[in-house]
Amino acid sequence: MPRWDAQAEERLRTAAIELFLQLGYENVTVAQIAERSGLTRRTFSRYFADKRDVLFADSDRLPDLLAEAVSRADPALTPFEALVTALADAGAMLGPQVAPLAVQRREIIARSPELQERGRTKFAAVARALSEELTRRGSEPATAALLADVGVAVFRTGFNRWVDDPDGSDLAACLREAGAELADAVAQH
Amino acid sequence: MPRWDAQAEERLRTAAIELFLQLGYENVTVAQIAERSGLTRRTFSRYFADKRDVLFADSDRLPDLLAEAVSRADPALTPFEALVTALADAGAMLGPQVAPLAVQRREIIARSPELQERGRTKFAAVARALSEELTRRGSEPATAALLADVGVAVFRTGFNRWVDDPDGSDLAACLREAGAELADAVAQH
Numbered sequence: 001m002p003r004w005d006a007q008a009e010e011r012l013r014t015a016a017i018e019l020f021l022q023l024g025y026e027n028v029t030v031a032q033i034a035e036r037s038g039l040t041r042r043t044f045s046r047y048f049a050d051k052r053d054v055l056f057a058d059s060d061r062l063p064d065l066l067a068e069a070v071s072r073a074d075p076a077l078t079p080f081e082a083l084v085t086a087l088a089d090a091g092a093m094l095g096p097q098v099a100p101l102a103v104q105r106r107e108i109i110a111r112s113p114e115l116q117e118r119g120r121t122k123f124a125a126v127a128r129a130l131s132e133e134l135t136r137r138g139s140e141p142a143t144a145a146l147l148a149d150v151g152v153a154v155f156r157t158g159f160n161r162w163v164d165d166p167d168g169s170d171l172a173a174c175l176r177e178a179g180a181e182l183a184d185a186v187a188q189h
Numbered sequence: 190m191p192r193w194d195a196q197a198e199e200r201l202r203t204a205a206i207e208l209f210l211q212l213g214y215e216n217v218t219v220a221q222i223a224e225r226s227g228l229t230r231r232t233f234s235r236y237f238a239d240k241r242d243v244l245f246a247d248s249d250r251l252p253d254l255l256a257e258a259v260s261r262a263d264p265a266l267t268p269f270e271a272l273v274t275a276l277a278d279a280g281a282m283l284g285p286q287v288a289p290l291a292v293q294r295r296e297i298i299a300r301s302p303e304l305q306e307r308g309r310t311k312f313a314a315v316a317r318a319l320s321e322e323l324t325r326r327g328s329e330p331a332t333a334a335l336l337a338d339v340g341v342a343v344f345r346t347g348f349n350r351w352v353d354d355p356d357g358s359d360l361a362a363c364l365r366e367a368g369a370e371l372a373d374a375v376a377q378h
Contacts, residue, residue, distance in 0.1 A: 080374050120309040142350060146367060147374060149342030157335040178335060185336060186269050186375045 009047045011037040016054040017104050025051075025112040052118065055105055058098050059122055063129035065090045066151075070133040079139045083130070083151045084179035087158070088172040095162070095171030102163045127152050154178045198236045200226040205243040206293050214240075214301040241307065244294055247287050248311055252318035254279045255340075259322040268328045272319070272340045273368030276347070277361040284351070284360030291352045316341050343367045 015037035019028045030051055034041045048054050069086035077085060098105070109115040131148035135141050158175035162168070169177070204226035208217045219240055223230045237243050258275035266274060287294070298304040320337035324330050347364035351357070358366070 078374070078377050080377075116313075117306060117310070120313065121306070124305075124309065142346065143370060143374060145349075146342060146346040146371060149345060150339055150371065153335060153338030153342060156338065157331065160334075161331065181332060182335060182339065183375050185267070185332060186372050 008037075008039060008043060012039060012044055012047055013054055013101070016051060017101060017108070020055075020108045021104060025108055025115055052115075055108065055115070056118065056122070058094065062090070062094070062122065063125045065093065066126060066155075067129040067133040070130060070137065073137075075137075079134055079137065079143070079147055080150075080179075080183075082137065083134065083147055084154065084176060086130075087151060087155050087175040087179065091158070091171035091175045099166065099171075103166065106160075106163050123152050123156070126155070150182070154182055157181075197226075197228060197232055201228060201233055201236055202243055202290070205240060206290060206297070209244075209297045210293060214297055214304055241304075244297065244304070245307065245311070247283065251279070251283070251311065252314045254283065255315060255344075256318040256322040259319060259326065262326075264326075268323055268326065268332070268336055269339075269368075269372070271326065272323065272336055273343065273365060275319075276340060276344050276364040276368065280347070280360040280364045288355065288360075292355065295349075295352050312341050312345070315344070339371070343371055346370075 012033060016028070016033045019032055019036060023032075028051060030041055030044050033051065033054075034044050048057070053060075066086055069089040070082055072089070073082035073085050109119060127145075127148045129148075130151050131141070131144045134144035134147055139147065155175060155178075158178035159171065161178065162171045162174040168174075201222060205217070205222045208221055208225060212221075217240060219230055219233055222240065222243075223233050237246070242249075255275055258278040259271055261278070262271035262274045298308060316334075316337045318337075319340050320330070320333045323333035323336055328336065344364060344367075347367035348360065350367065351360045351363040357363075
């Protein structure tokens, strides 16, 4: 078994992204990705479970990443503060990993109903994970579920703004800003 | 063309719900629904586009219903207040229509990944409609998108609590409560 080769992974990913943008995600095969990258299908399988995995490997870790960040949050924080802190924490880890492809990735997903559905399923899993962790932290389950859905809304907003302006603030700052903006919008009378 | 027959519609709906619960949504055919209700497939087609329509006819109207409620909200209200008022307004109309089947409907959806996906697609459409209307009302598009997602979270929470306790408050009150609870959770320091 050859050892992990970051260059091969990168070549496969780049080839896949180019093809997804050119032909549309649904029309691309793993064989085409391998061919374009000058590698074999077998090599592809060593790095990715399937073509979907090229786009979602990082975000598949999101539920665990966010739940762990909630569990690490200062117990003195209110549930909402803990939630926003956890989003920013996870964002600080995730941002540098997903930054290079964030713009193309969003473009590919926007053109594919199948991937949009995958995205919604993923965010439902994120909400479940957040809700369980907020409950463990002491929130009523019903309040935890509400805040978890709100956390997903804050995450999506902050993430999109970050992708809109890749040279602007980092992901953690965009998530914190989105949380503060929601707090303002809800408080203002 | 025979005139609309509320009794026929009701018989078809009751038969469909019973079969969905007994056999699982995916396994039920329109022919079975017609047979159980003692009516024909042709009659079924007069009232419902397909078997999905038995469960979603009311909620398919939700995006328009909520957008219209936002557009009617007092211009003096903050965007979040307008949003919660609109949810309660729409809930007051929707509640009595969906109440008779709300518990069974939730049970059927919970057992079907296909229907859960339909539900998520529906809520994405609700969020888009709310976001457009909040923007028309004067919010920044980015803030409107965030508040729209939050509105969906409030709606789902309030709706679920109402279904949990059908003899308790009405849907409009449950939605208002969920909005107030979110405001509390966000404000508390």
